[in-house]
Amino acid sequence: MGDHHHGPAKGLTRWMFTTNHKDIGTMYLWFSFAMFILGGAFAMIIRAELFQPGMQLIEPAFFNQMTTMHGLVMVFGAIMPAFVGLANWMIPMMIGAPDMALPRMNNWSFWILPPAFLLLASTLFMEGGAPAFGWTFYAPLSTTYAPPSVTYFIFSIHVLGLSSIMGSINIIATVMNMRAPGMTYMKMPLFVWTWLITAFLLVAVMPVLAGAVTMMLMDIHFGTSFFSAAGGGDPVLFQHIFWFFGHPEVYIIILPAFGVVSQIIPAFSRKPLFGYASMVYATAAIAFLSFVVWAHHMYTVGMPIAGELFFMYATMLIAVPTGVKVFNWITTMWRGALSFETPMLFCIGFLVLFTIGGFTGLMLSIAPADFQYHDSYFVVAHFHYVMVAGAVFSMTAAVYFWLPKWCGKMYNETMGKTHFWISFIGFNLAFFPQHFVGLAGMPRRIPDYALQFADFNMMSSIGAFIYGASQIMFLYNVIATIVAGKPTSDEKVWDGAEGLEWTVATPAPYHTFEVPPAVK
Amino acid sequence: MCFKAKRLFRLALAPVLMLMSAAALAAGGEVSQVNMSPGVTELGKEIYDLHMLILGICVVIGAGVFGVMLYSIVYHRKSRGVTPSQFHESTKVEILWTVVPFFILIGMAFPATTTLLEIYDTDDADMDVLVTGYQWKWKYEYLNEDGENVSFFSNLRTPQSEIYNAESKGEHYLLEVDEPLVLPVDAKVRFLVTANDVIHSWWVPQLAVKKDAIPGFINETWARTSVPGVYRGQCAELCGKDHGFMPIVVNVVSKEEYAEWLAGKQAEASKIKELMAQTFSMDELMTRGKEVYQRNCLACHGANGEGGVGTPIAASPVATGDLGSHLDIGINGVPGTAMQAFGAQINDVEMAAVITYQRNAFGNNMGDMVQPIDVYNHKEG
Numbered sequence A: 001m002g003d004h005h006h007g008p009a010k011g012l013t014r015w016m017f018t019t020n021h022k023d024i025g026t027m028y029l030w031f032s033f034a035m036f037i038l039g040g041a042f043a044m045i046i047r048a049e050l051f052q053p054g055m056q057l058i059e060p061a062f063f064n065q066m067t068t069m070h071g072l073v074m075v076f077g078a079i080m081p082a083f084v085g086l087a088n089w090m091i092p093m094m095i096g097a098p099d100m101a102l103p104r105m106n107n108w109s110f111w112i113l114p115p116a117f118l119l120l121a122s123t124l125f126m127e128g129g130a131p132a133f134g135w136t137f138y139a140p141l142s143t144t145y146a147p148p149s150v151t152y153f154i155f156s157i158h159v160l161g162l163s164s165i166m167g168s169i170n171i172i173a174t175v176m177n178m179r180a181p182g183m184t185y186m187k188m189p190l191f192v193w194t195w196l197i198t199a200f201l202l203v204a205v206m207p208v209l210a211g212a213v214t215m216m217l218m219d220i221h222f223g224t225s226f227f228s229a230a231g232g233g234d235p236v237l238f239q240h241i242f243w244f245f246g247h248p249e250v251y252i253i254i255l256p257a258f259g260v261v262s263q264i265i266p267a268f269s270r271k272p273l274f275g276y277a278s279m280v281y282a283t284a285a286i287a288f289l290s291f292v293v294w295a296h297h298m299y300t301v302g303m304p305i306a307g308e309l310f311f312m313y314a315t316m317l318i319a320v321p322t323g324v325k326v327f328n329w330i331t332t333m334w335r336g337a338l339s340f341e342t343p344m345l346f347c348i349g350f351l352v353l354f355t356i357g358g359f360t361g362l363m364l365s366i367a368p369a370d371f372q373y374h375d376s377y378f379v380v381a382h383f384h385y386v387m388v389a390g391a392v393f394s395m396t397a398a399v400y401f402w403l404p405k406w407c408g409k410m411y412n413e414t415m416g417k418t419h420f421w422i423s424f425i426g427f428n429l430a431f432f433p434q435h436f437v438g439l440a441g442m443p444r445r446i447p448d449y450a451l452q453f454a455d456f457n458m459m460s461s462i463g464a465f466i467y468g469a470s471q472i473m474f475l476y477n478v479i480a481t482i483v484a485g486k487p488t489s490d491e492k493v494w495d496g497a498e499g500l501e502w503t504v505a506t507p508a509p510y511h512t513f514e515v516p517p518a519v520k
Numbered sequence B: 001m002c003f004k005a006k007r008l009f010r011l012a013l014a015p016v017l018m019l020m021s022a023a024a025l026a027a028g029g030e031v032s033q034v035n036m037s038p039g040v041t042e043l044g045k046e047i048y049d050l051h052m053l054i055l056g057i058c059v060v061i062g063a064g065v066f067g068v069m070l071y072s073i074v075y076h077r078k079s080r081g082v083t084p085s086q087f088h089e090s091t092k093v094e095i096l097w098t099v100v101p102f103f104i105l106i107g108m109a110f111p112a113t114t115t116l117l118e119i120y121d122t123d124d125a126d127m128d129v130l131v132t133g134y135q136w137k138w139k140y141e142y143l144n145e146d147g148e149n150v151s152f153f154s155n156l157r158t159p160q161s162e163i164y165n166a167e168s169k170g171e172h173y174l175l176e177v178d179e180p181l182v183l184p185v186d187a188k189v190r191f192l193v194t195a196n197d198v199i200h201s202w203w204v205p206q207l208a209v210k211k212d213a214i215p216g217f218i219n220e221t222w223a224r225t226s227v228p229g230v231y232r233g234q235c236a237e238l239c240g241k242d243h244g245f246m247p248i249v250v251n252v253v254s255k256e257e258y259a260e261w262l263a264g265k266q267a268e269a270s271k272i273k274e275l276m277a278q279t280f281s282m283d284e285l286m287t288r289g290k291e292v293y294q295r296n297c298l299a300c301h302g303a304n305g306e307g308g309v310g311t312p313i314a315a316s317p318v319a320t321g322d323l324g325s326h327l328d329i330g331i332n333g334v335p336g337t338a339m340q341a342f343g344a345q346i347n348d349v350e351m352a353a354v355i356t357y358q359r360n361a362f363g364n365n366m367g368d369m370v371q372p373i374d375v376y377n378h379k380e381g
């Protein structure tokens, strides 16, 4: 039995055994940043090889391992845990709860992650190399033709799926049961709303992913033929199962980002969010639609025309709620009193670039045109505009926005703004030309390319190096802030910020809202 | 004023930088292709028009959205001393911007549906070509021709020395093959697309054709090319190590040239039949075998038999062991591994030569040889 007002324990055990949502949030955030650096290093290797035509640095087989590991580490290791970390820190503080509903499970859901990724990374040193079948791991390349390390890959997917499911159950339980009196659903900050919906998506689709990898395991080791045509199975079945998980997954990645942006834009516009209710409904609509559009990733597999048309129409429909969101954010800025601190810059960057990604998404949804876009660099450009400029930019904005609240110190604004501009320029230089080479006919996932793609690929590599290097500035700024930032004890930090998290002391004490606040 | 100008300048910086780099490229030589090509088929033109339509709509909407945002950024900034308005909903506009996009989408859906229906209409083809993806080459088989079916493999022709930068790269670097697919102009060609091992995807941008090649399935697609010429494409679906090295070359020629080419191919096939009845000397087998090895086996077994995706051939227990089981692996492959059944891919002369080569190259020096008749007998059991 501890003292009611105890602080954190000392030393390593604090982090091993902690059930405190802030500690766990912090660990998630650092872990995801480490994975962001690791996945980024893989990307740098890829872009270095693609700097010029010809094979210079690595072999084609290793190139495939790099693309595969880059995708897996970024999606499952960097973006998803980053938003879970943010949820851990912010959701209890935003709804006036003392902690997450299931703190011990919270500890578990974090601590099984590092071993899972250690296992995944260790496959790089195994005989036959790491998985080399792409982050979408289509069978039979990932079954009959896979390197032996695929078994470890399957196990690590199982573990991180488990972690995600536990994390989501925790979020659902917290939001449903631990809101302060008066905090009705329609008063919840949008970040909480988007995470609640995301958590339901996760609980629904992670088991499907687990099913897919289990079927792979059976095919590889136990003589079944789910995905092997020779044994009466169906390789296309794999794609249906994968994308039934995979499309909701992309919304799992972007919905919390929508939430973050919906918190930050009003703060720096000094004006309430426009269309709160329609934001909630649009999020729910996107989540619902995300279950019925999966085969837009499979227009070229030879579906019957009726299926093709259904998935095309459904996918086009997603543009409507997505458009509503963008219009609402811009109207929030309209006739506000804008200022452009680093978090706001990253949100505006998000708004511009995510919208471009949404436009290319709409183009991709047009099945006949997708016959030309599919599996080309155009798709690579599309999903980096939504995943990097969407999810990663918003995550970066979130760190700058809440960091002063977390540690009671102010980051260096000039360096933050410089980080934004270098990121913004580097990102666009890296990914905008990929639209061009994709349309001109360059397939994705190739280690070497024909000469007509050379100019834009070199540009793209230079941009990628710039973007990559700018993250070191980010890391430096965060560490410098924590160690030696200018102290602040202003509860609000930002004059336009609204919400319960800004009513507690700065830095946020180890325990907050032990007595629930009253929400009018 | 000066302050604002500075901010605006910074905002404009990113696109300007991009334009500058584009200009630098343009100055340095020809400008690279930045857009989809309408290609050389009617469908390609239609797809291109559709692409430009949607792109145009996106650009117009984007200009509106970003224009409003830019206006806000410039005129509604705190530093101008504005007081923020506090409005936060308006059912009217919210309904408007839900309904209007919906109708725009319906407008897009019409041309999209028509084009899709045409792509799916594979009826009434003038001829059929069976396209089979292998790790890492394509096989083309001309079906329903009078007389013999013609079939052949199409391998990457770019030498390793160009890929590994020992020699300067040719004009069609990575987009050249030993034997292109030859098609007659103005004929509706139906492609039946499948695969032998993993999933591949047959993509020729100029023909506006992309179809996944999936083991156990036969997908259909088609093209009618109106301009003779050479059109190049690549495998579009990740299919393992050499996914980037299995190009497609389609040579579209006049109907007469096509007929001539086909007759030549058929004559070649009967000549190989004759060769199969012959007995070759060791030297002949070794010369032919080296060629076959480099074309078909090198990717996995290495230039010096040192192995890679495949096991080493130098000092391999199989290549230095029983001849029958060596031949059997060559013909039937090793099921469940990347070692394919080459019996169906190369002819008996080539098989005899390559097995002989493997047994006598890379220091294996077995001294024995295989004749085409041995291969034939092994196949017949």
Ligand code: HEM
Pocket (backbone or CB within 6 Å): A136, A250, A251, A253, A254, A296, A297, A315, A316, A318, A319, A322, A357, A358, A359, A360, A361, A362, A364, A365, A366, A370, A373, A374, A375, A379, A382, A383, A386, A387, A390, A391
């Ligand atoms: C307006 C909304 C969107 C639409 C209509 C849309 C549509 C599409 C379509 C049709 C494809 C398949 C392209 C192809 O492979 O031929 C695709 C690919 C992809 N999209 Fe989106 N998308 C949208 C937003 C997003 C968002 C928000 C994300 C993630 C944050 C995302 C992530 C991806 C990824 C990762 C892929 C590529 C998957 C792969 O093959 O590896 N998309 N999108």
Ligand SMILES: [Cu+2]
Pocket (backbone or CB within 6 Å): A246, A247, A250, A293, A294, A296, A297
């Ligand atoms: Cu999708």
Ligand SMILES: [Cu+2]
Pocket (backbone or CB within 6 Å): B199, B200, B201, B235, B236, B237, B238, B239, B240, B242, B243, B244, B246
């Ligand atoms: Cu391929």
